Amino acid sequence: MSFNQQFDQHGAWRREFALRLKLLSEWLKDHDLLNAAVEERLLRLETQVRSDKVMVAFVAEFSRGKSELINAIFFAGYGRRIMPASAGRTTMCPTELGYDAEVPPCLRLLPIETRLKPQALMEWRAVPEKWTRVDLDVNDPVQLAKALEKVAEVRHVTQNEARALGFWHDEAPQDNPRTDAHGKVEVPRWRHALINIAHPLLKQGLVILDTPGLNAIGAEPELTVSLIPQAHAVVFILAADTGVTKSDLAIWREHLVTDGNDKDARLVVLNKIDTLWDALSTPTQIQAQIDRQRASSADILGLPVTKVIPVSAQKGLVAKVTGDDELLQASCLPALELALAQGVMGQRQKILRSAVTAGMVELRAEAGRVIHIRRRDLSEQMMELRGLRGKNTSVIKHMRSRIEQEHTEFNTSGAKIQAVRSIHLKLLREVFNLLGTPTLKTELAELTRMLKQPGIKLGVKRAYGETFGRLRESLEKARQTSAEIQTMLAESFKQLNSEFGFSLQAPKEPEMLRFLTDLEQIERSHLQYLGVTNILKLAQPDFSDRLVRALATRLRVVYETALGEVELWNKSAASQLDAQLKERRKNFSRRIEAIERIQQAATGLDERIDEIERHENAITALDGKLDELTAQLSDAPPDRPAQAPDTQAAALFRAA
Ligand SMILES: Nc1nc2c(ncn2[C@@H]2O[C@H](COP(=O)(O)OP(=O)(O)OP(=O)(O)O)[C@@H](O)[C@H]2O)c(=O)[nH]1
Ligand SMILES: [Mg+2]
Numbered sequence: 001m002s003f004n005q006q007f008d009q010h011g012a013w014r015r016e017f018a019l020r021l022k023l024l025s026e027w028l029k030d031h032d033l034l035n036a037a038v039e040e041r042l043l044r045l046e047t048q049v050r051s052d053k054v055m056v057a058f059v060a061e062f063s064r065g066k067s068e069l070i071n072a073i074f075f076a077g078y079g080r081r082i083m084p085a086s087a088g089r090t091t092m093c094p095t096e097l098g099y100d101a102e103v104p105p106c107l108r109l110l111p112i113e114t115r116l117k118p119q120a121l122m123e124w125r126a127v128p129e130k131w132t133r134v135d136l137d138v139n140d141p142v143q144l145a146k147a148l149e150k151v152a153e154v155r156h157v158t159q160n161e162a163r164a165l166g167f168w169h170d171e172a173p174q175d176n177p178r179t180d181a182h183g184k185v186e187v188p189r190w191r192h193a194l195i196n197i198a199h200p201l202l203k204q205g206l207v208i209l210d211t212p213g214l215n216a217i218g219a220e221p222e223l224t225v226s227l228i229p230q231a232h233a234v235v236f237i238l239a240a241d242t243g244v245t246k247s248d249l250a251i252w253r254e255h256l257v258t259d260g261n262d263k264d265a266r267l268v269v270l271n272k273i274d275t276l277w278d279a280l281s282t283p284t285q286i287q288a289q290i291d292r293q294r295a296s297s298a299d300i301l302g303l304p305v306t307k308v309i310p311v312s313a314q315k316g317l318v319a320k321v322t323g324d325d326e327l328l329q330a331s332c333l334p335a336l337e338l339a340l341a342q343g344v345m346g347q348r349q350k351i352l353r354s355a356v357t358a359g360m361v362e363l364r365a366e367a368g369r370v371i372h373i374r375r376r377d378l379s380e381q382m383m384e385l386r387g388l389r390g391k392n393t394s395v396i397k398h399m400r401s402r403i404e405q406e407h408t409e410f411n412t413s414g415a416k417i418q419a420v421r422s423i424h425l426k427l428l429r430e431v432f433n434l435l436g437t438p439t440l441k442t443e444l445a446e447l448t449r450m451l452k453q454p455g456i457k458l459g460v461k462r463a464y465g466e467t468f469g470r471l472r473e474s475l476e477k478a479r480q481t482s483a484e485i486q487t488m489l490a491e492s493f494k495q496l497n498s499e500f501g502f503s504l505q506a507p508k509e510p511e512m513l514r515f516l517t518d519l520e521q522i523e524r525s526h527l528q529y530l531g532v533t534n535i536l537k538l539a540q541p542d543f544s545d546r547l548v549r550a551l552a553t554r555l556r557v558v559y560e561t562a563l564g565e566v567e568l569w570n571k572s573a574a575s576q577l578d579a580q581l582k583e584r585r586k587n588f589s590r591r592i593e594a595i596e597r598i599q600q601a602a603t604g605l606d607e608r609i610d611e612i613e614r615h616e617n618a619i620t621a622l623d624g625k626l627d628e629l630t631a632q633l634s635d636a637p638p639d640r641p642a643q644a645p646d647t648q649a650a651a652l653f654r655a656a
Helices: 003-030 036-050 066-074 112-116 141-152 159-165 221-230 246-256 283-301 313-322 325-331 333-388 393-435 437-451 456-500 513-531 534-539 543-599 605-635 645-655
Strands: 054-059 095-098 106-111 132-135 154-157 185-188 190-196 206-210 233-239 266-271 308-310
Touching: 003 036, 003 066, 003 333, 003 605, 036 333, 036 543, 054 066, 054 221, 054 246, 054 333, 066 206, 066 233, 066 266, 066 313, 066 333, 106 112, 106 141, 112 159, 112 190, 141 190, 154 159, 159 185, 221 246, 221 513, 221 543, 233 246, 233 333, 266 283, 266 333, 283 308, 308 333, 313 325, 313 333, 325 333, 333 393, 333 543, 333 605, 393 437, 393 456, 393 543, 437 456, 437 543, 456 513, 456 534, 456 543, 513 534, 513 543, 534 543, 543 605
Parallel strands: 054 206, 054 233, 095 190, 233 266, 266 308
Antiparallel strands: 095 206, 106 132, 106 190, 154 185
């Protein structure tokens, strides 16, 4: 299955999941099983599946064929070249292709001059009026391609301006862009481009990042320390005619070398193999030459040879557009698409699926608790009523006063629950403080201050080390406090359970260790970035500000996720208390009512017992149905072809 097909199926699975989840939520509501915690879990699962994005970044030196490869893999359906691809430097700014239904099809361009301001790229995204917008007509490939040429636009500025924009470095003259006869320097016109089109793959959450080659990026630390490390796959491209050059290696070291876990998400492509096709050589000779280039590239990059995939993007594109199957096979493009499908999509689906399954287990437990209390209340009533069989009125009267007394006693439980709540809140506030924005802000202000010190070069590692050390410490403290809360909840829930017959269960605490790993990764990507050649840039005014702002945007995501999980955990605990209190109160009034009716001889005892039996049966059925519905949601295989999911799922729920 190709990448595109696999992505399509993934999309179909997500749509089906979303629909089933919606129906499940309606069913829960109809049966009064939707408390605050259940609702929150539903919402999270829905958002998680709906907003799941897969970002594939194409990274390489200029002219290796990044844009051509994007055209060949994703846009051949337009019947022409869509992303500009030509000899020499073409793509001048990082270009993100994606789909946002809220925005009409357009190309948005952020002027390069925004670099003179301190805001990070992420922050500019929130200011749409600063972007130049060009509307796109997706039904007109010619207009589309024409509009996208804008990503290749350049400007000519003085050396001073180029320096301020981050394109001129006195310390590294060999890397500076060329100057024209008037001493002007050519720099990109745009800093970043966002393309929003309703392409089928983009609509399903694929995001493609095309990047410019070395030097056209200039000082855009965010690309290196944030955007590329967060991509789910990075495709690194070499050209068969040039092999691995010094600048290829520089890019490889800065962006692709990661230690360990994510090796599958790195793909190396040896492009332009057609330049080795030659009428005077036999196919065997040509293949031998390709194999040699492949082996030597793999050797230099320190990879097994199978990890380098030879292709011809250009011939692949031509073959797809003209429907030439033989050429398509010769281009080897299908093999690359397969590798992308298995490596990237396979991984992504696995991760999303296991997250969804875990979420469903929690949801099932949460809703199951409500059912459990109801069942328990019914069996209590049942015992009570069976005990009344053949008893006289004075016994019945006595029973009534006993229930009333129990009710009064129960009302005192309010105070105990209140006490649990207030300890819980106090500890929780500590966690919120540790994970809140002010803590982060203070730390990052300190880091900026340190990085600005003259002669910091040798101390960069230490400065980062100290900052991250403190961040880790506070995260660790948040983890400990959370563990304390968990113990406290478990103990007080146990006590309340035995005292009032509740079935409270402390929800699973958030996995804080994961966030510690995130911190480590972020620190590493920064040090790696600075370790190469960029450390010299710290001498530039504003560079450290920009670097730390980029860091802040990434850290904020980690902290916000952590906070979100703490919140959900807390909500679940609080709503369990609410739900049990509510059900128990209902139970008292039901019992009193039953006794009253029996006292007034309005209903016979047996009749009432039958009624409760019916309720019990209904509850058992409800529990079974809940099992069935949640199991379906966690089992739905992503690779099942989507057969009219709407009708299928709707029928299932109607049966409920
Ligand atoms: N012969 C041959 N040429 C190719 C192939 N792929 C790309 N090219 C050519 O190489 C040139 C550069 O391709 P681009 O796609 O613009 O390269 P890029 O990596 O995006 O370059 P920048 O945008 O400048 O960073 C273009 O003229 C392409 O037509 C290929 O497989 N074979
Ligand atoms: Mg390009």
